[in-house]
Amino acid sequence: MKLYFLPGACQIGIHALLAEIGQPFEIEKAARPGTPEFEAYTQINPKGKVPALIRDDGSLLTEFPVIALYLARTNPERELIPTDIEGEIRVLEMLEYLVSTVHMQGYTRARRPEKFTPSESDHAAVRAQGLKIFQAGLDRAERQINGKDWLFETMTIADFALFYLEHWCVLNGIGSLGPSCQAHHDRLWSKVEIRRAVESELIT
Template sequence: MKLYYAPGACSLGIHIILEEIGKPYELGQVALKEGAQHKPEYVAVNPKSKVPALDLGDGSRALTEFPAIAAYLALSNPEAGLMPKDPLGQARTLEAVDYVTGTIHPHAFTRQFRPNMFSLREEDHPKVVEQARGNAEKFFGVLDRIWAGETWVMPQGYSIADAALFFVQYWQVKRVGQPLPPKVERHYRAMLERPAVQRALEQEGLSA
């Protein structure tokens, strides 16, 4: 397998999952700031021009979209224990992953990092960023209130939901410099202690 990623992007969550599984894989860095995602070489891998993308190594089309890649890796490597065994537990796990990737990522962070995508008027960009910061506080607050597990997101234990949550936590702490609510903060600190997380951060040249 080969993971196409950008350092510190949402692909960090998939990178962590691969490290948790422990099977051989390759990394292919995509220089987003240089526009490499739009060049023919990468468009041939992922026509959506974004990361992550996972080449399964079997000649088939690369798998794209964070929830799909995460679910595939968990379900195809059950020995890693990254997905609950019961249907409701699996659904709750995917529910958490979707909240991160479909709500927190775009509305709390893409709005902050790329306000030009949400308003063509440059004078409106500070308001877009302000709204996004408020969204981040609200969304993390929701997670804190509905937290069902102990250390990890799911009561059944560590799962792909934890790897998904980590990348937005990392952005909030490291890129934005804002605090997390208590339960979410405790989770973030526990994630930083996991060897798989430490390896992924080191490989991407990121500080813990």
């Protein structure tokens, strides 16, 4: 398997998940729009985004929640998603919320307001709107963890989506973490394989 990445982007959640699972994988740098390498990257992933996973049969998988589900399902011994329907849908519900709302609607507005409005005079308002959505997501996660180790009773793929959001918060000072989220972040970050994987993006 090969994971395409942009240093520090949301694929750090998938990268951490791959490191936790422990099956062999490679990483390769993707390209940003506007760079000379971008055209070549769109031949690999026509969406031009990360994460993108090339599976062992050569096929491409995109979209964070789908890649995470695929990895959980293909490594059932790691028990990263419940097998009962109620448990499964609650994990997917949280995963989807974290990626589609907290990241895409919240963090992206706070960090990249120009993606939402052409007018620079609107940027401050868009940023504020994004921060509100992002912080509401972190607060929701805080209440759900509420002193436990994970979002649910055991570690699941939803924890890896929360991890990248927490990591962005810690690194970029956007939003703030309550004590349960801070401990959750540190619990994953203290795993040597995860830290080594995420840090390798900066030197690859």
